[in-house]
Amino acid sequence: MMQNRGHHIIHYGHEYSDPPADELVTVITHEKWKETYGDHDYKSKFFKFNTEDAAYKEFYRNAISEIGKRKQKHDFILPFWGSGVRPICDAHPDLINVEPGIGYAGGHWARWKVFESYAIYHAWCGMEKVSNCNQDNYATVIPNYFDLDEFEFCGDKEDYFLYVGRVFNGKGVNIAIEVTGKLGIKLKVAGQLSNDYPTPDSFPDHVEYVGYVGVEERKELMKKAKASFLPSQYVEPFGGVQVENLLCGTPTITSDWGAFVENNVEGVTGYRCKTFGDYIKACQNIIEGKIDPKSCREFGEKFSLENVAPQYEKYFQDVLNVYTGSGWYSIDGLERKITDKGISFVCRTKNEADALDKGLASMEGLNINYEVIVVMNQCTDHTEEVVDKYIAKGMPLKKFNYDVPISIPGIQHLATPVDHPSSLVSFATYAFEKAQMSYVFWWGSDFIMSGEMKKFLQNMDYDSDTPQAIKFDSVVNQGRINTEVYLTNGLVGFEKDVYTQVMKYKGSSKTISTGIKIHCQDDEENPKSYWEKDPWFKGSECPIEKKYNKIIKEQGKPHPLAFRASDPHSEEWYNPTKYKMCRSYV
Numbered sequence: 001m002m003q004n005r006g007h008h009i010i011h012y013g014h015e016y017s018d019p020p021a022d023e024l025v026t027v028i029t030h031e032k033w034k035e036t037y038g039d040h041d042y043k044s045k046f047f048k049f050n051t052e053d054a055a056y057k058e059f060y061r062n063a064i065s066e067i068g069k070r071k072q073k074h075d076f077i078l079p080f081w082g083s084g085v086r087p088i089c090d091a092h093p094d095l096i097n098v099e100p101g102i103g104y105a106g107g108h109w110a111r112w113k114v115f116e117s118y119a120i121y122h123a124w125c126g127m128e129k130v131s132n133c134n135q136d137n138y139a140t141v142i143p144n145y146f147d148l149d150e151f152e153f154c155g156d157k158e159d160y161f162l163y164v165g166r167v168f169n170g171k172g173v174n175i176a177i178e179v180t181g182k183l184g185i186k187l188k189v190a191g192q193l194s195n196d197y198p199t200p201d202s203f204p205d206h207v208e209y210v211g212y213v214g215v216e217e218r219k220e221l222m223k224k225a226k227a228s229f230l231p232s233q234y235v236e237p238f239g240g241v242q243v244e245n246l247l248c249g250t251p252t253i254t255s256d257w258g259a260f261v262e263n264n265v266e267g268v269t270g271y272r273c274k275t276f277g278d279y280i281k282a283c284q285n286i287i288e289g290k291i292d293p294k295s296c297r298e299f300g301e302k303f304s305l306e307n308v309a310p311q312y313e314k315y316f317q318d319v320l321n322v323y324t325g326s327g328w329y330s331i332d333g334l335e336r337k338i339t340d341k342g343i344s345f346v347c348r349t350k351n352e353a354d355a356l357d358k359g360l361a362s363m364e365g366l367n368i369n370y371e372v373i374v375v376m377n378q379c380t381d382h383t384e385e386v387v388d389k390y391i392a393k394g395m396p397l398k399k400f401n402y403d404v405p406i407s408i409p410g411i412q413h414l415a416t417p418v419d420h421p422s423s424l425v426s427f428a429t430y431a432f433e434k435a436q437m438s439y440v441f442w443w444g445s446d447f448i449m450s451g452e453m454k455k456f457l458q459n460m461d462y463d464s465d466t467p468q469a470i471k472f473d474s475v476v477n478q479g480r481i482n483t484e485v486y487l488t489n490g491l492v493g494f495e496k497d498v499y500t501q502v503m504k505y506k507g508s509s510k511t512i513s514t515g516i517k518i519h520c521q522d523d524e525e526n527p528k529s530y531w532e533k534d535p536w537f538k539g540s541e542c543p544i545e546k547k548y549n550k551i552i553k554e555q556g557k558p559h560p561l562a563f564r565a566s567d568p569h570s571e572e573w574y575n576p577t578k579y580k581m582c583r584s585y586v
Contacts, residue, residue: 001145001305006467006490007508010070012063012088025070026054027062038528043212044394046166046192050085064091071095074323074507076316083107096319100312101144103237111320112310113139116238117259123235137328142313143263144240145308146299148435150215151247154223155293160186160208160284162225162250164218164241166207172231172255173283179229179279181206185287187229190221191557220585223248227270230254231279239263253282262380262406269296272382317492318583320507334429334493337436344435345459348375348427349445352381355521360390360397362449367458372397372443379404402430404535407544409500410454410573414585415548422536422544424501428494438462439489442503446521447474453516457553465489474518478479483513498583499563499573532560551585 003009003020009500011021015029036055040048050056067077067088068569077095080083082104090098103120113136117120121141129135165511166188174196180187190213193199213221222228228245229252230236236258241326243263245252254260264270264533270291271282287290301307318492321327324400346361349356356374364374372395374387387399406427407416416423430545432440452471467490474482490506537545559569572578 001309002182002312004305005309005508006506007463012066019056023068023070025256027066030057032058042192044192046194049084060085060087061087067092067095074320076319079110081107082441092109096323098316098319100142103144111138113483114315115139116144117141117142117262119235119258119262120237131568138319138322142311142315143303143308144243146243146247146300146303148247148304150219150222152219153247153249153293153297153568155249156224157226157250157293158224160225160584161187162188162190162221162228162245162499163230164190164213164221164228164244165230166194167191168196170233172229173197173232175231175276175279176205176229177207179276179283182280183283186285187223188221190218198445209336218244219248222250225250227244227251227253227283227291231261232258232260234258236260243300243303246296247303249297251286251291251293253279253286266298267291268433269299315406317537321495323396325426332490334433336433336491338438340369340438342430342437342441342456343372343441344373344437345369345377345433345441345443345560346373346435347445348431349374349379349383351379351381351383352379353379353386355446356383357386357389357520359369359443359445359447359449360386360395362447364393366454368448369437370396371435371437373400373434374398375400375402375427375434377402377404377427391400398434400431400434402427408563410558411499411548411551413496413501414499414582415544415551417544418496420544423496425494425496428501428503432494433490436516439487440491441487444474444518444520448519448521450517450519453518456514456516467506469505469509471511471513472516473514474520481517485511486518496586498579498586549586551582555582 003022009021010023010025011017011019012025015026015031024042024403033055036053037048039339042048060243071092075095077089077092077097078100079097080100082099083106083402086109096112098113098114099108100114102108103112103116108124108227117266118141121139161180163173165171167173173189173495176187181204187258188208189203190209190210192212194511197360198205200211204211210221222245227331228241228250230239231253232239232255234256238259240261240481242252242254244469246269253268253270254264256272256274260272266272268291271278271285273279273282274565287319347356360372376399377381381557384399387397397452405423406424407413407414407422409424411445413424418425420426468488469490470487471483472486485505488503488505488509490509491503492506493504494501535548536547537548558573562569562573564570573582
């Protein structure tokens with residue numbers, strides 16, 4: 001699910017495991033597995049395991065070692081077996097440990113938790129949380145996810161009901177057997193046997209036990225059944241079989257608690273029952289055709305890989321923001337509508353008409369699918385005339401006005417709240433939301449495009465969906481080099497970084513350093529005129545001005561050019577001591 005969205009996945013497991021991943025790392029051999037578990041058949045009996053056995057010890061030892069060889073700062077580690085793999089996570093406390101898909105009654109030790117349903121989440125909270133105001137905003141609920149290719153919709157049903165799951169009374173198979181026996185209808189049972197039903201001969205005549213089923217057999221059973229029973233007698237954390245049936249267009253008959261309250265819509269996808277009579281009535285309603293199979297399929301599709309992936313992606317980003325951004329206060333306001341493959345060159349400008357003219361001229365003859373977005377901020381020179389000239393010449397250029405005074409990089413921006421219209425984050429978000437190409441290029445109004453850059457851009461593969469963060473070297477201020485990400489197809493927004501705004505792109509983005517130089521027209525002797533003007537808020541006695549004055553009183557007044565990229569005057573304010581002190585003002 002996540003690899004398809006460009007994330008880099010490393011899987012640590014059995015040597016025969018073959019899930020989609022960028023790297024498969026064997027941490028337990030089949031020989032050791034077989035030595036420990038012998039000929040135990042999990043298809044006919046329930047799973048056998050012991051976290052103290054030889055197989056687990058080898059798994060732990062090798063996984064700890066192999067992860068240590070590969071881990072990088074801010075990597076995530078996902079213990080899908082919960083506390084069963086906790087020793088590996090405990091050995092790497094520097095990794096971001098997210099416990100995904102929590103649907104079990106014990107464990108739950110990781111700082112970052114993802115529960116399968118609100119039912120299991122609320123059970124974990126306990127009654128004491130009803131009266132306490134101390135919920136964890138990072139304990140989240142994301143449902144299980146399903147590959148739609150593994151299921152086939154069918155509206156024509158055969159004359160049988162179905163039960164799929166562990167064959168023991170805790171799952172309610174006894175209820176399914178009794179109800180169908182009372183009505184005289186056929187029931188097919190699939191799953192691993194338990195002590196409640198020790199042999200295939202343990203069932204009455206109206207029940208057909210079909211044993212363990214794989215993906216294809218499951219699909220065929222589910223799509224033809226009139227309905228499927230899931231009368232779990234415990235608080236079901238999710239009940240994936242229920243969604244699997246819905247994806248086949250098969251109604252479900254469930255108990256009335258746990259995740260079924262969330263995922264089985266009464267009278268739409270099936271029925272939730274409490275008494276024997278409720279189960280009888282549910283079967284009769286289904287036999288009478290009161291549930292539309294199409295409604296079942298439609299509801300089930302909300303759990304597709306494509307629909308659930310963005311929920312995980314957002315949660316991972318929210319957690320990453322705790323380590324790299326403003327945590328709970330991080331704001332991701334970028335909502336971009338991508339309509340085509342190519343590059344959107346996004347340029348924010350203020351009274352830089354002559355430089356912009358030369359920059360746009362340097363882009364002429366670029367032979368790729370592109371657009372230029374120029375966002376003018378309270379320009380009083382001939383900037384708009386320059387823009388109109390290139391529009392008339394046929395350049396794919398769109399112009400916009402952002403008529404709000406902006407706090408320039410440095411102390412002004414530091415004093416301005418991140419969500420204020422005058423913040424650089426708000427300005428950047430507004431500008432980049434206009435970009436509709438798959439890639440965005442942070443283009444300065446004083447940039448000059450070289451032939452080397454044109455060649456690089458014309459040779460790029462714009463059809464690839466792999467997230468990339470592409471760096472260029474800008475030559476600024478007496479030949480000093482500033483290397484930054486200017487081009488990406490993984491942009492997710494912007495955040496405040498003390499003195500300025502920074503681009504946020506997907507953490508899985510492949511970083512590429514081109515070594516290609518962007519030539520800037522300005523220099524230390526010819527600064528932008530507005531850099532030395534009084535702040536827009538001077539004399540207003542607003543909170544921003546008060547904070548601005550407080551910072552200057554405590555830290556001193558900076559040189560007007562102190563916050564330009566790679567400027568010699570910036571070194572004082574970017575030194576670790578002062579930077580850390582100023583960060584506290586954020």
